[in-house]
Amino acid sequence: MGVAMSLLRFLSFLLLGGVAVALATQPVSVQAQLATSVSVIFLLALLWKFSRGAEARQLFIALALFVVLRYVYWRITSTLPPLSDPVGLTCGSILLAAELYCVAMLLLTLVVNAEPLKREPAPQIEDEALPTIDVLVPSYDENASILATTLAAAKSMDYPADRLNIFLLDDGGTDQKCAHPDPAIAERARARRAALQELCAALGCYYLTRERNEHAKAGNLNAALEHVSGDIVVVLDADHAPFRSFLRETIGYFFEDDRLFLVQTPHVFLNPDPIEQNLRTFRRMPSENEMFYGVTQRGLDKWNAAFFCGSAALLRRAALDEAGGFSGVSVTEDCETALELHAQGWTSVYVDKPLVAGLQPDTFASFIGQRVRWCQGMLQIFLLRNPLLKRGLEPLQRLGYLSSMSFWFFPFPRLVFMLAPLAFILFDVKIFVSNIEEAIAYTATYVVVNAMLQNYLFGKVRWPWVSELYEYCQGVFLTKAIVSVFLRPRSPAFNVTTKGLPQTQDRLSELAWPFFAIYGLLALGAGVAVYRCVAEPGVRQLMFFVGLWNMFNLVTAGVALGAVAERRRRETHPRLPVERRGALALGEEHVRVAIEEVSAGGCRLRAATDADAKALAAAKEMEGRLYIDSIADAARRPSLSARIVGVAPDGRRHIAFTLSQPQDHLALADLMYGDATALERFQAARRKHKGIIAGTVQFLWWGVIEPLRAFAYLRPRASETALREPPAFADLSNLLGRRQPRLRPPAEAAAPRAAERAPSSKNENA
Incomplete structure (x- = not known):
């Protein structure tokens, strides 16, 4: 029954798609195309403003797809250079292939996300x-x-x-x-x-x-x-x-x-990835x-x-x-x-x-290493366990897996889009045939509708143009990884992502140089585009359009320079806002406190009442213990060694922990990981919708200021960044509360298969 229903849905999608294609391929004038597309944009804006239900969502997607398909039909049938221009035809075909890949991924994404499921809570079991x-x-x-x-x-x-x-x-x-x-x-x-x-x-x-x-x-x-x-x-x-x-x-x-x-x-x-860290978007932009x-x-x-x-x-x-x-x-x-x-x-x-x-990778290099593994692994599955050929999968399962794997081909189209305008600007290679009226009626409206569709579906979890930034930053390095997988599908090796590295100074990533090279090339293209607009009236209109495209690429490349200009990390331990209660014991004083933020290194707290605030202010001791009101057991009060290391103007105290015993980590787990609603609030605070206009302005601003910061990092510095591998067990003597055990000689180093085998028991109810 499930297979039949899934097949019926799939056939319905195909039928509706056929109708949409038939409508999208009707020949119309440029003026009619512009009027139709503008009307659709207006309808999309009305739907966005006044209706957000399931039916409105489907209608929004259908209207947007109509404009997308109109654009695709026009691109395929009317914009390729003629056979008499083999260089232009080749470059134009590469660009068209990149666009068709993006449209195919859009269609797969819309099928996968046609009706995201919100599950009911799990039943509670005795x-x-x-x-x-x-x-x-x-x-x-x-x-x-x-x-x-x-x-x-x-x-x-x-x-x-x-x-x-x-x-x-x-x-x-x-x-x-x-x-x-x-x-x-x-x-x-x-x-x-x-x-x-x-x-x-x-x-x-x-x-x-x-x-x-x-x-x-x-x-x-x-x-x-x-x-x-x-x-x-x-x-x-x-x-x-x-x-x-x-x-x-x-x-x-x-x-x-x-x-x-x-x-x-x-x-x-709980910590920012390198791009979030370097652009300072953590805690205010969705991850x-x-x-x-x-x-x-x-x-x-x-x-x-x-x-x-x-x-x-x-x-x-x-x-x-x-x-x-x-x-x-x-x-x-x-x-x-x-x-x-x-x-x-x-x-x-x-x-x-x-x-x-x-935790996320701390440096841009480790971030890229992580994404190389993900990319190569998903493409290995695509080649060796292709979901379209895998027996036993239902049709929409195949499309779901295909979408997740095909996504990782993005480096090729992303780099094509970044460099394609330069072919016309620098070498006068006509990569598509169009006049300015057609470009506005088809291309400009397609870009607007695509941006509206992305923002409508994913606005709370992805700001405008952030996808382009991340894809460009990764694409520069993933292209080689993709080629290596296709040449030797079984060759990629598992690499462990390095995390927890301290970074004590501002520095450029060791992977930064390709981004400077591409930025310089795009800047050269921008200058040549301005010159040709002035000096060559015959290409002015088309050059203006292609120049805008190149300028957007320059902005993206500029933001990427900021992404590889690594800022010093001031936090050694990621922090989580919490709402917990406890008591701070300082000498003879026991003060009730509200704990507002916690990390493995300490917490921020305030006095629970005015009377507690006075008692806290009068306390002379700076070291004591923090007793936690346990969520697990009200009768139990786990505690941590606490030292006041800072006092804010509003009276809040900054506390440092000393984790000297393994039991201290159990107390920290109660405090930091005892209440999952803290993580929900943390996540919800970042899921802030950013509209297309506001998001574009923000992106343009990054494109202006981030290159300045990145180029400033090129200046010689007195000392290099201290990036060192933290000794994995340098802290264990403190952690265990005793000296390190004496090492045995190699002959005695037989690996224990298990410290103790777990009790063997089965429960058939699950």
Whole structure:
């Protein structure tokens, strides 16, 4: 029945598409085209202003598509250079192919996001009926304090303790690494293993490692499956800390569907990515991943095509066993695993509620490294497990996966759009044939309608022109990665994204030079365009139009210069606004406080009442303890060592924590990750709609000021940026409250398969 309904929907889309194409290919005059397009723009504005329901959404999309299809028909039939101009025809065909790719992606996006699904909350299950859960935290080289935070947060989740086991999967302490020919590498691996074993024991978690580092993250997870036996597997990246309610908000879905293999939740990040950091948009602009997690995954969920994203997810163990574990053909094992299980008839659920907080790459280079892996992995699946050819998938599942994979071809059209105007400006290569009237009637109205459509569908999760910026910044480097995948589909290797690097000075990214080169080329094109407009009246109209296109590219390239001009990071620990209560003990004074913001390094708080404010002001001690009103247990009051390090003019205190014991991380987990509504408020505060005009003005402003800042960074400096790898275990002696264990010689470095095997128990209710 489900297949029949899905096929019926697909055929309906095809039928409606055929009608739209028939209407869009009717020949009309330029004046009629302009009048029609302007009328559609006016209708879209009315719909936007006065109607936002489901029917209005479908009508908005249909009207916008009409203008898009009119433009595509005109471009194909009327704008290519003649055969007598082979250079122009070749360049024009490349540009047209890039545009057709974008239109195809637009159509796929509209199908996927035709009706994003908003799920009802999961049913709440009695404790005695809950399944056993194994939480797997794969790790390679992450800092110990990051691991301690994640493990403590996982250990603090609201779930029966006898049904929950937490495992650290340490790929940085394998037998292979402990016996490495380089003594320094081997010693670090043995130190890491011993320290993390002790950390896990102190937190009540299990430590797992394996003999060899094979098949990257998928291999690490599959090796762990041999030692765990829970009904449900939770996967958390090493820097992804779950909130207390994570399992209660998700586990109930498994009781509604026996064939459910996946419950995926969004990835929300507490620190800015490098572009957000360098443009100073964090906390006021939606994150770049919000469009995917806020809209696209909900759209995919409608068609049972929401896929595993590598972390913040629950998977049914029986489904993994049926599939032979986590797939490892590509370097994106998450999407590949989901594709295999969807093809076997399993179902998935996406819960659009932030329940896990993670970290993003700190530098532009690490950001690009992360995106290279994503790009290569998705294209590996496209080539080796193509969803159009995969048996068992429903039609709309195929389109959903195809959309997610085909997206990663964007570097080619993005760079074509950036450089195409220069062919005409610098070399007089006519890449399309048009006069100014046609350009306005077709191209200008198409650009306006496309911007309106994007802003209408994604305005709360993506500001105008931000997609163009991110695609350009990535496209400069992803083109080579794409070519390498097509030449050798099985060659890409899994690279671990570096996070938690301190940056103490302003600097240019080591990847900045191509952006300066392209900016200079576009600036040259802008100057030549102005000159030719003045000196060559015969091409003035067309040159003006192409010059505007080049000017927009110059603005985008200018904003990208700001993206690679890396600012010093003042925060060493990401902060989360919270609404918690507690008591600050300073000597004899015990003051009730409201905690407003917290990080792994400290918090900001204020006195709860006027009387408390007076007592706090009178306190002479600067060091004491912060007692937290626990969400988990009202009778329990976890505490942290606290030191006042600053007083704001309004009386708020800035507190520094000293995390000297593993139990301190459990207290921090209660304070920072105890209330998931804090993460919801954090996310909602960033989902601010930015209109097309306001967004364009903002983008133009960045295009003016960011190049100035980037060029200023070219000046010689007295010292270079201190970018160093933080020692993974330099803080463990403090963290564990004791000296580091003495290292064993290599002969004694046999890897423990598990600190302790988890209790074996099965619950068939899930």
